[in-house]
Amino acid sequence: xxxxxxxxxxxxxxxxALDGVELEVRGGQLCALVGANGSGKSTxxxxxxxxxxxxxxxxxxxxxxxSSARAVASRVAWIGQRAALxxxxxxxxxxxxxxxxxxxxxxxxAARIAALADGLRLADAADRFVSTYSGGMRRRxxxxxxxxxxxxxxxxxxxxxxxDPDGQAAVWRFLAERxxxxxxxxxxxxxxxxxxxHADHVVFLEAGRVAGAGAPSRLAAEHGGELLAxxxxxxxxxxxxLLGRQPSxxxxxxxxxxxARG
Amino acid sequence: xxxxxVALWLLFRRSWLKVLRRxxxxxxxxxxxxxxxxxxxxxxxxxxxxxxxxGQDYLSFVAPGVSLMTVLLGASQAGVPxxxxxxxxxxxxxxxxxxxxxLILGGKLLADASRLLLQSLVVLLLGALLGATLGLHPTALxxxxxxxxxxxxxxxxxxxxxxxxxxEPESMGTYVHLVNMPLLFTSTALVPQRHMPQWLASxxxxxxxxxxxxxxxxAWLGDPAPAAxxxxxxxxxxxxxxxxxSWAVSRTLERP
Numbered sequence: 299x300x301x302x303x304x305x306x307x308x309x310x311x312x313x314x315a316l317d318g319v320e321l322e323v324r325g326g327q328l329c330a331l332v333g334a335n336g337s338g339k340s341t342x343x344x345x346x347x348x349x350x351x352x353x354x355x356x357x358x359x360x361x362x363x364x365s366s367a368r369a370v371a372s373r374v375a376w377i378g379q380r381a382a383l384x385x386x387x388x389x390x391x392x393x394x395x396x397x398x399x400x401x402x403x404x405x406x407x408a409a410r411i412a413a414l415a416d417g418l419r420l421a422d423a424a425d426r427f428v429s430t431y432s433g434g435m436r437r438r439x440x441x442x443x444x445x446x447x448x449x450x451x452x453x454x455x456x457x458x459x460x461x462d463p464d465g466q467a468a469v470w471r472f473l474a475e476r477x478x479x480x481x482x483x484x485x486x487x488x489x490x491x492x493x494x495x496h497a498d499h500v501v502f503l504e505a506g507r508v509a510g511a512g513a514p515s516r517l518a519a520e521h522g523g524e525l526l527a528x529x530x531x532x533x534x535x536x537x538x539x540l541l542g543r544q545p546s547x548x549x550x551x552x553x554x555x556x557x558a559r560g
Numbered sequence: 561x562x563x564x565x566v567a568l569w570l571l572f573r574r575s576w577l578k579v580l581r582r583x584x585x586x587x588x589x590x591x592x593x594x595x596x597x598x599x600x601x602x603x604x605x606x607x608x609x610x611x612x613x614x615g616q617d618y619l620s621f622v623a624p625g626v627s628l629m630t631v632l633l634g635a636s637q638a639g640v641p642x643x644x645x646x647x648x649x650x651x652x653x654x655x656x657x658x659x660x661x662x663l664i665l666g667g668k669l670l671a672d673a674s675r676l677l678l679q680s681l682v683v684l685l686l687g688a689l690l691g692a693t694l695g696l697h698p699t700a701l702x703x704x705x706x707x708x709x710x711x712x713x714x715x716x717x718x719x720x721x722x723x724x725x726x727x728e729p730e731s732m733g734t735y736v737h738l739v740n741m742p743l744l745f746t747s748t749a750l751v752p753q754r755h756m757p758q759w760l761a762s763x764x765x766x767x768x769x770x771x772x773x774x775x776x777x778x779a780w781l782g783d784p785a786p787a788a789x790x791x792x793x794x795x796x797x798x799x800x801x802x803x804x805x806s807w808a809v810s811r812t813l814e815r816p
Contacts, residue, residue: 310816349656349814367813372658382649386578395574398567399657399664443653 299325299451299482300346305355307341307506315341316506318355323484323499325450328477330493330514331486332529333503334539339486340379342503343453346484347376359451372400377444379455379486381436385429389420389439392428393446400447407446414442417472433460441469445476452476452483458492470496488540494518494525504533567659571667578641579675586679589634593626593683597690600750601626613752614783616693623687623694624776625749627680631708632744632769634679635715636736638672639723642809646727652813661810662802665720669802673712680708684780697782703791704779710794711772717801724808749773768793 300323307316316338323329333339344350345357348367356363364370383392390411397407415421418438423431431439441457457473458466466489474496477483487493493500494514502510510517510532514525521528529537579586601619613621645651654664688694722735744750746760747769753761764770771786771793778785 347656349652350816351814367656368658368660371656376656378649378652380649382653384574384578384645384648384650386581387574391570391574391577395567395570396653396657398570399654399659401564401567401658404566447658 299323299360300453300484301356301358302342302346303356303358305342305345305357306353307338307345307350308353309341314506316345316352319503319506319508321484321501321508321511323451323482325482326477326480327498328474328483328485328496329499329501330497331484331501331503332488332490332493332540333533334535337503338506339503340455343376343378343455343484343486347374347453349376372447373450375444375447375449375452375454377441377452377454377457379459381433381440383428383436383440383443386427388427389415389424389431392439392443393424396443397446402447410446410448414445418442419468434462434465437461438465438469450481452481452485454483455486456488457485458487458489466492490525490529490537490540500525502529502532504535509533564659564663568663568667568670571664572671575641575668575671576675579671585637586675589630589679590682590686592633593630594686596626596629597623597687597692601687601690601692609755614781616781619687619690620692620694620781621752621777622750623684623690623692624780625773626687627683628708628711628749628769628773628776629744630679630683631676631712632715632740632749633736634676635672635712636719636740637732638669638716639719639721639735640729640732642668642720642723643727643729643732646724646812651809655810655813660806661813662806665717665802665806665809669713669716669720672716673709676712676716677705677709694780695782697779700775700778700782700785703785703788704775707772707775707791707794710791710798711768714768714794714797714801717798717805721801721805721808724805724812727812743767743769747773768797 300321302319302321305316305319309315319342331339331342341350345352348357348364348370359370360373393411393414394407397410402410415424418441420435420438420442423435428436428439437457437460444452458469461469470492473483473485477498485497497514500511500514500517501508510528517528518525521531526537529535529540597619601622605618610617642651655661684694719735723732726732746763747767748764749769753764756764771790774786777783
């Protein structure tokens with residue numbers, strides 16, 4: 299479904315964001331993309347969604363290259379890190395508009411909206427203004443907007459950020475169900491235990507390069523049974539860097555002079 | 561797959577609902593025209609020559625012009641919600657879809673143009689309540705409506721173009737001040753061409769707001785209707801404005 303070949307990208311200031319990334323996501327596969335802040339995860343996701351153009355390399359979606367994001371948007375969900383919503387609209391209004399923009403007919407739209415509202419626990423609040431939503435509800439509505447057209451490939455940037463533990467577990471279960479249904483998923487996350495529990499494949503990104511990749515069970519087995527131990531062994535970082543504290547390696551100082559992303 | 565008209569309708573509805581749910585801006589949009597007509601309308605009544613105004617008093621002359629001023633001021637703010645959508649990431653959410661940027665912008669501009677038309681009619685009503693002598697001239701109305709709506713789309717598009725390129729509310733403030741006053745005061749919206757010095761009259765003749773003002777006055781004062789041949793000016797500006805604004809909006813999705 300998604301193939302990234304020798305992907306390179308530089309930020310507008312000239313600093314390197316991605317350097318020769320190779321990555322594959324197949325249908326039915328949940329791939330977790332893990333890395334510290336600034337490692338290039340969000341940039342990689344935008345390149346995969348075709349909302350950024352690489353300096354070199356190739357992005358293949360469904361076995362071919364595409365001229366624009368819009369050309370492939372009806373088959374892909376790109377769900378960014380921020381809950382991108384309009385506080386003056388209700389949840390239902392958001393979902394109806396997004397379904398119409400995706401070209402769904404009224405009947406399909408109504409069925410999908412009802413299913414997503416149920417699946418993401420939004421049904422009771424669907425007719426309330428988004429300004430009254432909690433942070434977790436906004437994240438779930440944001441996720442629902444990306445899924446309303448039933449995409450084949452999901453590109454998600456930290457979909458559980460800001461959710462309580464129950465909410466996180468529910469979203470991971472929801473994503474695993476999507477993978478079981480045949481969707482391909484590339485999920486940016488800092489949550490190694492959840493990635494170990496739900497992902498079929500894990501990619502560690504460090505300073506714009508793939509530092510390690512494989513099935514979580516294999517990576518864990520090679521590093522004492524825990525994926526949390528594989529991360530520092532493969533990236534040279536402290537696993538606590540994933541929790542958002544200042545990166546521990548001096549070697550990372552140069553790349554962190556660029557814009558903090560990912 | 562459904563007709564795109566559903567998406568267009570929902571976008572149109574969204575823009576209207578945003579205004580109605582926060583009616584403060586709409587309410588205050590009538591304050592400036594009201595003040596203009598109440599103070600300047602009566603003040604200039606003493607200094608203007610009715611012969612230069614086609615035999616009308618100044619308040620009657622200026623009421624259609626002030627209603628156009630409302631369109632100009634309202635249209636120049638059209639980019640502000642676009643900046644908000646952009647900053648919230650919601651514009652990108654809408655753009656990452658099967659619908660074209662032109663459709664997404666088109667729904668908003670249709671709502672803006674219809675709202676501005678309604679606002680201009682309310683201002684005319686306020687003018688009539690203050691004493692302006694207005695009467696509808698149905699034969700002149702169709703061209704006047706086309707001119708006004710085209711001007712509303714052109715001005716709103718320009719505001720959206722600036723919003724999509726600048727992407728910050730501060731730039732919108734600068735744009736509003738930079739464009740509105742020169743455009744207004746070099747037009748015949750508030751002052752008849754015969755009262756202007758020659759250099760200003762020459763500029764006013766080229767100002768699209770003057771063209772629309774002539775059509776609008778023909779509909780409400782019974783002034784001689786301008787030749788339909790000048791209608792291409794606001795219509796062409798609307799088409800160019802819409803095309804360039806759609807291009808600028810589409811670029812926001814792929815900007816680093």
